[in-house]
Amino acid sequence: MGKGKRGPPKGEGGKHPFKLDMDVVTRAASIGCTITEIAALVGMSTSGLHARLERDEPLATAIEEARGKGCATLRRYQWQQAAQGNTSMLIWLGKNYLGQTDRQEIAGAPGKPLEMIVTGVRRTIEHDPEELDEAAD
Numbered sequence: 001m002g003k004g005k006r007g008p009p010k011g012e013g014g015k016h017p018f019k020l021d022m023d024v025v026t027r028a029a030s031i032g033c034t035i036t037e038i039a040a041l042v043g044m045s046t047s048g049l050h051a052r053l054e055r056d057e058p059l060a061t062a063i064e065e066a067r068g069k070g071c072a073t074l075r076r077y078q079w080q081q082a083a084q085g086n087t088s089m090l091i092w093l094g095k096n097y098l099g100q101t102d103r104q105e106i107a108g109a110p111g112k113p114l115e116m117i118v119t120g121v122r123r124t125i126e127h128d129p130e131e132l133d134e135a136a137d
Contacts, residue, residue, distance in 0.1 A: 017052075018042075018043075018044055018048070018052070020042055020044075020052075020059070021042055022059075022062065024038075024041055024042055025038055025041075025042060025059070025062065025063065025066075026062055026063070026065075026066040027066070028041050029062075029063040029064075029066035029067045029070065030066040030067065030069055030070035030073070031070055032067065032070055035049055035050060035053070038063070078092075078093065079093070
């Protein structure tokens, strides 16, 4: 064997690109999988998939579009649940879209002491320091 160059001619060598199953990639992205999770599903390292995304714009676009479609699907299901009367979903959507909040108010009858339940004992708290001292004994 003579001495000479090893390997393929310049520009024809190097690592062959990993063939991705785009169906798996887009389905995973549509349900909100992270890049790490998608990489695991297709048998790549996370860093390998990140590097691939930087140089493969159609892949990055496909993942972005799949995530958008997944979000739209989830939103549609939430609205369907609300339309069917799902109280929890109605409350959640009201808080997130309409700025509604749970409001807790403490109020008593005008001119009357505020009634509270303390450790299972019902008491009326009045503004009489002597009575508060007696209750503490």
